[in-house]
Amino acid sequence: MEAKGKVLLKATGIIMIILSIFGLLGGIILAGVSAIFFSGTIQISELLSAIPQFTEAQINALFEYIAAFSVFAIIISLVELIAGVLGVKKSGVPKSAKPCIVFGVMLILITIVNIIYGMIVNTAEFNFSAVMSNLFSCISGLIVPILYLIGAYKNIKD
Numbered sequence: 671m672e673a674k675g676k677v678l679l680k681a682t683g684i685i686m687i688i689l690s691i692f693g694l695l696g697g698i699i700l701a702g703v704s705a706i707f708f709s710g711t712i713q714i715s716e717l718l719s720a721i722p723q724f725t726e727a728q729i730n731a732l733f734e735y736i737a738a739f740s741v742f743a744i745i746i747s748l749v750e751l752i753a754g755v756l757g758v759k760k761s762g763v764p765k766s767a768k769p770c771i772v773f774g775v776m777l778i779l780i781t782i783v784n785i786i787y788g789m790i791v792n793t794a795e796f797n798f799s800a801v802m803s804n805l806f807s808c809i810s811g812l813i814v815p816i817l818y819l820i821g822a823y824k825n826i827k828d
Contacts, residue, residue, distance in 0.1 A: 675824030676761045679770065682818035683757025686750050689814070693747030700740035707733045746780055753777060757818055760825065767825035774819035781811045 706712055717729050724732075753773035760767045785808040 672762070672764075674764075674827065675767070675821035677821075678817060679757045679767065679821030679825060680761035682814050682821055683754045683761060685814050686754030686757065686818065688754075690747045690751035690754060693743055693750065697740045697743030697747055700736050700743065704733050704737035704740060708737070749773065749776060749780070753815075753818065757822070761821070763825070765826055767822035770822035771819060771826065774815050774822055777815040778812060778819065781808055781815065784808055784811070 718724065718726065721729075753770065753776075756769050756773060757767075760770055788808060
């Protein structure tokens with residue numbers, strides 16, 4: 671007997687694998703940029719002359735934020751990669767998608783936290799277009815994990 675959620679779980683798993691690879695690459699690039707900065711290869715004086723509206727403290731804070739963001743991007747992308755691989759592997763086996771449900775819920779919660787964080791950061795200055803852009807991108811970011819969760823649930827119901 672074929673699992674009812676096979677196609678949906680497999681398709682969203684493949685999408686998650688592809689997106690997580692982009693996320694991992696982005697996180698690694700950001701980590702590399704911050705590592706170059708903190709290694710002293712890039713001098714703050716060079717950055718200050720290139721972007722004179724920023725202070726040294728602001729530039730340091732920016733690169734600290736980039737370093738922290740890169741760590742979170744890598745961790746979240748790894749979770750998404752694991753979820754995608756599990757989705758593809760478990761898609762054809764009825765009643766074996768319990769781990770997929772766990773990862774699907776985790777990814778939905780991560781996206782919701784991202785929405786809340788983005789709204790808090792963007793409402794500090796209240797940039798309406800940034801708030802709406804963040805909201806749209808996060809809601810669209812919920813679509814794949816929700817479909818993934820539906821596919822996993824259909825597999826378990828079999």
